[in-house]
Amino acid sequence: xNPVSIRELAKWYGEIAGLNKVSLELRPGITGLVGPNxxxxxxxxxxxxxxxxxxxxxxxxxxxxxxxxxxARRRLGYSPEGDSFYEDMSxxxxxxxxxxxxxxxxxxxxxxxxxxxxxGALEFAGKRLKACSKGMRQRxxxxxxxxxxxxxxxxxxxxxxxDARGRREMLRLFDGLAAEGVTILxxxxxxxxxxxxxxxxxxxxxGNVIASGPLAEVRGLxxxxxxxxxxxxxxxxxxxxxLLESGLVTGIVFKVRGGLDEEDLxxxxxxxxxxxxxxxxxxxxxxxxIERLVPLDASVEAVFGYLVGEEMGxxx
Amino acid sequence: xxxxxxxxxxxxxxxxxxxxLVVALILxxxxxxxxxxxxxxxxxxxKSFGRWIIELPFCRFFLPIITLTLGTAVIGxxxxxxxxxYLSTRPISRWSLYLAKLLGALPLALGISLGAVFGLCAxxxxxxxxxxxxxxxxxxxxxxxALGTFAYLAFFGWLGAVxxxxxxxxxxHVFLVEFFMGQVPGVLKRISISFYVRCMLYDAGSGxxxxxxxxPIFQPVEGDDAAVSLLAATAVFLALGMYWFSRREYRDLx
Numbered sequence: 001x002n003p004v005s006i007r008e009l010a011k012w013y014g015e016i017a018g019l020n021k022v023s024l025e026l027r028p029g030i031t032g033l034v035g036p037n038x039x040x041x042x043x044x045x046x047x048x049x050x051x052x053x054x055x056x057x058x059x060x061x062x063x064x065x066x067x068x069x070x071x072a073r074r075r076l077g078y079s080p081e082g083d084s085f086y087e088d089m090s091x092x093x094x095x096x097x098x099x100x101x102x103x104x105x106x107x108x109x110x111x112x113x114x115x116x117x118x119x120g121a122l123e124f125a126g127k128r129l130k131a132c133s134k135g136m137r138q139r140x141x142x143x144x145x146x147x148x149x150x151x152x153x154x155x156x157x158x159x160x161x162x163d164a165r166g167r168r169e170m171l172r173l174f175d176g177l178a179a180e181g182v183t184i185l186x187x188x189x190x191x192x193x194x195x196x197x198x199x200x201x202x203x204x205x206x207g208n209v210i211a212s213g214p215l216a217e218v219r220g221l222x223x224x225x226x227x228x229x230x231x232x233x234x235x236x237x238x239x240x241x242x243l244l245e246s247g248l249v250t251g252i253v254f255k256v257r258g259g260l261d262e263e264d265l266x267x268x269x270x271x272x273x274x275x276x277x278x279x280x281x282x283x284x285x286x287x288x289x290i291e292r293l294v295p296l297d298a299s300v301e302a303v304f305g306y307l308v309g310e311e312m313g314x315x316x
Numbered sequence: 317x318x319x320x321x322x323x324x325x326x327x328x329x330x331x332x333x334x335x336x337l338v339v340a341l342i343l344x345x346x347x348x349x350x351x352x353x354x355x356x357x358x359x360x361x362x363k364s365f366g367r368w369i370i371e372l373p374f375c376r377f378f379l380p381i382i383t384l385t386l387g388t389a390v391i392g393x394x395x396x397x398x399x400x401x402y403l404s405t406r407p408i409s410r411w412s413l414y415l416a417k418l419l420g421a422l423p424l425a426l427g428i429s430l431g432a433v434f435g436l437c438a439x440x441x442x443x444x445x446x447x448x449x450x451x452x453x454x455x456x457x458x459x460x461x462a463l464g465t466f467a468y469l470a471f472f473g474w475l476g477a478v479x480x481x482x483x484x485x486x487x488x489h490v491f492l493v494e495f496f497m498g499q500v501p502g503v504l505k506r507i508s509i510s511f512y513v514r515c516m517l518y519d520a521g522s523g524x525x526x527x528x529x530x531x532p533i534f535q536p537v538e539g540d541d542a543a544v545s546l547l548a549a550t551a552v553f554l555a556l557g558m559y560w561f562s563r564r565e566y567r568d569l570x
Contacts, residue, residue, distance in 0.1 A: 050404065050405060051405060070408055078401075084399055085397075097322075101323060102319060103407065105318055
């Protein structure tokens with residue numbers, strides 16, 4: 001049984017569809033949730049955490065309907081996007097209280113300290129929340145989601161307000177939790193952050209899942225948008241001519257780099273796998289050295305741009 | 317159950333906000349000074365004390381205002397602070413969440429209202445002297461105040477769950493329905509909680525001459541009937557609040 005099953009989930013706000021019959025399964029590991037404002041990310045997260053009632057369909061946590069069976073939320077941790085707190089509580093008091101509300105009894109204090117240590121918040125555990133910086137509050141919010149050691153974590157913009165070093169620590173924490181078998185659904189408007197931590201992406205637009213799965217697979221499905229590869233080679237002109245001749249690329253742009261006699265190749269590659277299979281043989285046949293090979297539009301942001309473009313009916 | 321009990325305790329602790337307690341303390345001190353100075357000039361009798369202190373300012377102003385402050389805050393505080401999200405994502409059903417929060421406010425509401433009545437009786441005994449022992453006087457009023465506190469708290473709790481501006485609506489209700497409608501002849505006043513509180517008070521103090529100024533116009537009900545009505549109102553508003561809250565989504569509550 002998958003930790004999270006969403007079946008034909010729809011949510012209507014009057015005549016506006018927040019979610020439109022979305023079905024998906026989440027497995028242990030990290031899944032990034034990507035979409036523009038109004039795509040339905042928050043609606044999906046709020047239904048999944050039992051805050052909103054679906055208009056149609058169901059959201060199941062280990063087979064239990066999260067709206068109808070509150071006990072299902074025992075296995076769920078949620079870090080909301082908003083910056084609201086019980087301001088007069090200390091960080092430790094807040095996390096401990098949230099743990100006790102999840103059913104932790106006498107062990108709530110120990111669990112709270114453990115969660116604070118994981119999120120790097122133990123050093124300011126005694127500080128009142130109203131006196132904490134944005135970054136500290138963000139860590140406290142994450143700690144309250146982790147305190148009862150849930151099997152599923154739903155994190156809405158968890159890295160907002162955290163500095164670069166802190167973000168790296170958080171991403172390491174998510175990675176560690178995923179390795180322990182926790183199912184994590186994370187949304188962030190900073191797409192590189194999502195990319196740094198997972199290649200399992202769920203793309204949402206206008207209430208629909210427009211693509212999901214490993215990023216490379218999703219990118220590979222975008223046949224109208226050949227992959228753009230930047231190659232730095234010892235003889236770019238010779239390589240470019242050979243590649244065009246072989247039919248492995250559909251377009252080449254020469255890009256001046258540094259001095260006037262230095263050029264990079266930007267290739268349009270329609271079939272990536274065939275290209276990667278053929279390239280080594282071709283390069284050795286021509287006696288050319290490859291110094292650098294970088295995909296230019298395989299990032300989450302680029303794929304998302306193409307997907308949204310297609311969804312809007314225009315193509316990018 | 318463990319987490320639900322903790323939520324009751326958590327809610328009680330959240331209610332102990334100094335500003336709220338200061339309001340109650342100021343109102344009590346105003347009444348206490350009034351009772352003390354008046355008693356020193358002209359010693360209190362049970363009838364005058366019951367009528368001019370317990371019935372008029374206490375039951376028709378102090379009690380509704382205190383329970384309004386606490387009752388609307390049951391959900392209102394979390395709604396205002398946007399902290400309901402932390403409660404509604406816990407493994408606690410909505411209706412029991414509402415019940416726990418209301419029960420969390422109850423000890424404080426009872427403590428303030430019963431404590432204030434006891435305090436006023438003590439001040440009246442000390443300044444001017446009531447003709448009965450303090451405990452006997454206090455016991456005459458305490459059951460009425462306790463049932464009134466239940467009913468008002470359940471009503472204002474429900475109001476706080478339904479309306480965003482529950483405090484304003486509550487204040488309007490206190491002045492229009494509980495205070496002014498109480499003066500209107502006929503049966504219309506029976507929709508107010510204060511009517512039944514006063515009926516219980518008249519019944520409890522009947523031996524000491526505490527009664528409506530004009531019985532045919534006031535048309536009181538029996539004390540037992542008034543008590544049952546207050547308990548019924550408590551149960552109905554509590555059930556309404558739990559039902560309403562269990563049907564609401566988080567977006568409706570923020």
